[in-house]
Amino acid sequence: MTNPTAAMLVIGDEILSGRTRDTNTHYIAHELTQRGIRLMEARVVADETADIVAAVNALRARWDHVFTSGGIGPTHDDITADAIAAAFGVPITHRADAMALLGAHYDRAGLPFNDARQRMARIPDGATLIDNPVSTAPGFTIGNVHVMAGVPNIFQAMLAGVLPTLTGGAPLLSQSLRVLRGEGEIAGPFGALAADFPDLSMGSYPFTINGAFGTNLVIRGTDASRLDAAMQRLLALFG
Amino acid sequence: MTNPTAAMLVIGDEILSGRTRDTNTHYIAHELTQRGIRLMEARVVADETADIVAAVNALRARWDHVFTSGGIGPTHDDITADAIAAAFGVPITHRADAMALLGAHYDRAGLPFNDARQRMARIPDGATLIDNPVSTAPGFTIGNVHVMAGVPNIFQAMLAGVLPTLTGGAPLLSQSLRVLRGEGEIAGPFGALAADFPDLSMGSYPFTINGAFGTNLVIRGTDASRLDAAMQRLLALFG
Numbered sequence: 001m002t003n004p005t006a007a008m009l010v011i012g013d014e015i016l017s018g019r020t021r022d023t024n025t026h027y028i029a030h031e032l033t034q035r036g037i038r039l040m041e042a043r044v045v046a047d048e049t050a051d052i053v054a055a056v057n058a059l060r061a062r063w064d065h066v067f068t069s070g071g072i073g074p075t076h077d078d079i080t081a082d083a084i085a086a087a088f089g090v091p092i093t094h095r096a097d098a099m100a101l102l103g104a105h106y107d108r109a110g111l112p113f114n115d116a117r118q119r120m121a122r123i124p125d126g127a128t129l130i131d132n133p134v135s136t137a138p139g140f141t142i143g144n145v146h147v148m149a150g151v152p153n154i155f156q157a158m159l160a161g162v163l164p165t166l167t168g169g170a171p172l173l174s175q176s177l178r179v180l181r182g183e184g185e186i187a188g189p190f191g192a193l194a195a196d197f198p199d200l201s202m203g204s205y206p207f208t209i210n211g212a213f214g215t216n217l218v219i220r221g222t223d224a225s226r227l228d229a230a231m232q233r234l235l236a237l238f239g
Numbered sequence: 240m241t242n243p244t245a246a247m248l249v250i251g252d253e254i255l256s257g258r259t260r261d262t263n264t265h266y267i268a269h270e271l272t273q274r275g276i277r278l279m280e281a282r283v284v285a286d287e288t289a290d291i292v293a294a295v296n297a298l299r300a301r302w303d304h305v306f307t308s309g310g311i312g313p314t315h316d317d318i319t320a321d322a323i324a325a326a327f328g329v330p331i332t333h334r335a336d337a338m339a340l341l342g343a344h345y346d347r348a349g350l351p352f353n354d355a356r357q358r359m360a361r362i363p364d365g366a367t368l369i370d371n372p373v374s375t376a377p378g379f380t381i382g383n384v385h386v387m388a389g390v391p392n393i394f395q396a397m398l399a400g401v402l403p404t405l406t407g408g409a410p411l412l413s414q415s416l417r418v419l420r421g422e423g424e425i426a427g428p429f430g431a432l433a434a435d436f437p438d439l440s441m442g443s444y445p446f447t448i449n450g451a452f453g454t455n456l457v458i459r460g461t462d463a464s465r466l467d468a469a470m471q472r473l474l475a476l477f478g
Contacts, residue, residue: 013442016278017411017459018268020444025283029257039255041290044264044281047442051280074423075443076430106423116426151445172256184313184345187355191315203252203286204314205259206390218258 003169003222006032007059008042011052011070011080012150015044024069024155031159036169036222037065047071052083060087060145065166067159070150072139074116081140084147085124095123098138105136131161170222175231179238182206182213189237190217197230199223242408242461245271246298247281250291250309250319251389254283263308263394270398275408275461276304286310291322299326299384304405306398309389311378313355320379323386324363334362337377344375370400409461414470418477421445421452428476429456436469438462 008028014020025042032039040063045051052071059066071080085092098121106113120137123129130139130146132154139148139158148158179186183206194202200221207214217238219230247267253259264281271278279302284290291310298305310319324331337360345352359376362368369378369385371393378387378397387397418425422445433441439460446453456477458469 013440013459014444014457016268016281017413018265018270018272018278019413019457021265026257026260029255031257033257039257040285042255042283046279073426073443073445075426076433077442111421111423114423114427116430117423119426120423174256174258182350184350184353184356184359187312187314187358188353191355194315201252203316204312205253206312218253220252220256 003172004037004064004167005040006037006065006067007040007063009052009055009059009066009068010042010044010150011047011068012044013047013077015070016046022069023152024150027152027156028067028159031163033172035163035166036171037166038169038172047077047079049079049083049086052080053087056084056087056145060143064144066145067162068145068147069155072120072137072147072149074119074137078119080147081122081124084142084145087145088124088126088142090125090142092122092124094118094121098123098129101129101136101138130158133157133161172220172222173224173227174218174220175227176216176218177231177234177238178214178216180209180212180214181238183215186215186217186238190234193230193233193237196233197221197226200226200230202230242411243276243303243406244279245276245304245306246279246302248291248294248298248305248307249281249283249389250286250307251283252286252316254309255285261308262391263389266391266395267306267398270402272411274402274405275410276405277408277411286316286318288318288322288325291319292326295323295326295384299382303383305384306401307384307386308394311359311376311386311388313358313376317358319386320361320363323381323384326384327363327365327381329364329381331361331363333357333360337362337368340368340375340377369397372396372400411459411461412463412466413457413459414466415455415457416470416473416477417453417455419448419451419453420477422454425454425456425477429473432469432472432476435472436460436465439465439469441469 015022071078127140127142134154203218205216254261310317366379366381373393442457444455
């Protein structure tokens with residue numbers, strides 16, 4: 001397939017310790033699929049500069065887009081912006097446009113624009129700001145890396161600003177059939193069908209219901225007529 | 240810290256397409272933390288042999304344990320066992336002990352032990368079987384890699400069999416304080432406190448409630464008396 005590719009990088013000790021459940025990966029997976037961008041890989045790394053740098057550099061070299069979540073707030077454990085600057089080998093400074101945005105925001109709120117809050121205006125050289133309509137502190141895009149907040153509603157708002165700027169691909173379509181038979185029973189003919197449609201991706205996902213086995217069979221691809229043809233064959237086998 | 244380390248590798252197109260939400264990473268994060276094993280990294284890769292091999296080899300070289308979920312069923316898209324064998328450079332065969340387990344299981348169920356079902360007895364040479372009390376088809380451990388099913392209740396049952404065989408570390412403790420102030424307000428003193436306790440990990444996690452900002456401050460470590468000391472200081476600052 002020629003659809004653009006992407007990777008997701010979640011940054012944060014709180015995910016790895018089990019304290020917080022990551023929801024951003026599932027959210028972006030769905031959003032990207034709808035736009036014809038294929039999410040190929042996801043990673044979670046700790047709040048460690050070397051780990052963030054290594055992951056960003058591996059992912060941006062391999063995939064068309066990299067999306068990160070987490071670590072861009074005002075506290076000492078928010079090290080993502082510095083790590084991204086290190087990954088790209090560029091300086092990072094308190095940038096004037098981000099300082100102006102944040103200064104005006106705290107002025108309106110009657111809160112001091114202290115050192116910690118100014119920290120959120122530190123942006124790697126050459127980056128473009130990503131709008132944060134929820135709490136002002138911006139994300140940024142540098143090269144093919146889009147750096148966003150970890151708080152889910154802010155992540156989602158930032159992503160809504162980024163996605164329209166990206167070139168999508170043919171929509172990734174899927175059709176599925178739920179059959180009340182175990183995988184072991186349908187695997188042979190289902191595998192043969194998959195071999196007949198090498199341009200489509202076919203997966204089977206088992207479940208149990210009332211103690212009996214069932215399987216969801218899913219066909220994915222970009223050509224609707226090919227999906228229809230495969231679905232007709234699938235219905236003839238198991239419908 | 241000298242606690243053992245671990246990585247999680249989730250294998251499956253269905254996670255990356257957004258069709259299925261991965262719950263195994265959050266589950267294992269919690270289980271490992273309780274046993275003093277530090278989850279340091281998590282990845283999700285597609286059902287592609289080269290990607291699985293590369294991820295397994297990177298993770299098993301770096302961390303003490305690697306846990307995988309997904310891709311060990313009977314269908315054509317279940318390629319994890321073969322990919323693990325390729326990663327370790329060992330042959331994979333229908334192994335006698337796994338064939339016996341599965342043969343007896345399908346015999347009891349009155350179902351044919353067909354080619355697809357026999358596929359689940361393919362185990363890399365040198366691996367030890369992991370018991371599957373839910374649906375019999377075993378997982379396996381080879382070297383420091385523990386290969387388990389993706390279906391959450393089977394993953395959890397397999398993990399329950401594996402964890403007691405691993406050497407844990409001092410329990411990873413945490414204490415937290417919920418304060419009704421924004422991160423930008425507490426970041427300065429909280430960062431200074433963190434610098435005074437380099438043996439502990441301190442994180443801050445913002446939230447909003449009724450339109451106001453709040454922050455959960457979390458202290459993590461293995462020495463209960465140090466956590467208590469840090470918590471006293473934290474309460475004096477923000478309690």
